[in-house]
Amino acid sequence: MRSLFLALVVVGAFAASAASASRIILPGTTPSSAQRYQQWMAQHGKAYKDAAEKAHRFEIFKSNMEHVERFNAGKHKYWLGLNQFSDLTNDEFVGLYTGYKRPASKFNSPKTSFRYENVSVAAVAATVDWRKRGAVTPVKNQGQCESCWAFSAVAATEGINKIKRGKLVSLSEQELVDCDVNGEDDGCKGGYMEDAFKFIINNGGIDTERNYPYDAAAGSCNSKKEADRAVDITGFEIVPENSESALLKAVSGQPVSVSVDAGGNFQHYKGGIFAGPCGTKLNHGVTVVGYDADEDGTKYWLVKNSWGTGWGEKGYIRMERGIDGVKGLCGIAMDASYPTIN
Ligand SMILES: *[C@@H]1O[C@H](CO)[C@@H](O)[C@H](O)[C@H]1NC(C)=O
Secondary structure, three states, X not given: OHHHHHHHHHHHHHHHHHHHHHHHHOOOOOOOHHHXXXXXXXXXOOOOOOHHHHHHHHHHHHHHHHHXXXXXXXXXXXXXXXXXXXXXXXXXXXXXXXXXXXXXXXXXXXXXXXXXXXXXXXXXXXXXXXXXXXXXXOOOEOOOOEOHHHHHHHHXXXXXXXXXXXXXXXXXXXXXXXXXXOOOOOOOEOEOHHHXXXXXXXXXXXXXXXXXXXXXXXXXXXXXXXXXXXXXXXXXXXXXOOOHHHHHHHHHXXXXXEEEOOOHHHHHEEEEEEOOOOOOOOOEEEEEEEEEEXXXXXXXXXXXOOEOOOOOEOOEEEEEOOOOXXXXXXXXXXXXXXXXXX
């Protein structure tokens, strides 16, 4: 009797392990994390220098995947997903794919005039989407280069050029990365949107994307292309800081360069209205190209990023607007500016 009981236990255990093994192998069942890693690697064309690196990245991937699944199982205004950044820790990610660097001297920068100061918040359009008015080029990809600042400044410049002159021209981030090197902007090591506007002003314009294309690495300045001034601006202005209503007034008039803290869930954002939590340690430059609210009334900023179309909502993120606290979500209202054409 006793031995029969033991035999049954052994058979039972064997059956259970066989079942869990088949759960891993059979199609149509939940794949193991190792299988998902292989799948993800193939999807994103990932290759690692050796087995140790691959194993190390697998551990990070697993922890990111678990974070994504745990988060998505809860009730939130947004959701996360796997993307090209899923094998990076959050610190690595912020260190490689952002690039906002505000010079120390700019923390007390003199206020500029603000041409939207007398615009009434009550009078601005209820919703704005500069894409629908043809003032936004397709989402670009900064790659592994801390050049967000160039993408943010260029997107705002493309916008005002279309609004003032009627033509949407894709402009050259590479020119800023290569040629805007005599101040504090530093190619793939970070820079500042206001300084990029200053470069464009002083240079008398900026070349087209087509003529001076992006290659995600800092090179020497092509002075011949630098002299091709396809689009110029006459100035730039700073949005009064720590005011989402000032930002609203500015965005009602044109796409605006803003700075955010892109740590935390930004890395894994897949869709919905991003609501943090996030800090206000500004580290990333992006461009607000509109605002709206969803069906249940949650207000948001429509933000163009420069991480390709595989991240977020086809390269965009909707960030909650009108939050408690003057800095805005992730500090979006702390340091915003825009180019002007008189
Ligand atoms: C806003 O209104 C004030 C008072 O009328 C005026 O002095 C100022 O120049 C106006 N600002 C702009 C940008 O038009």
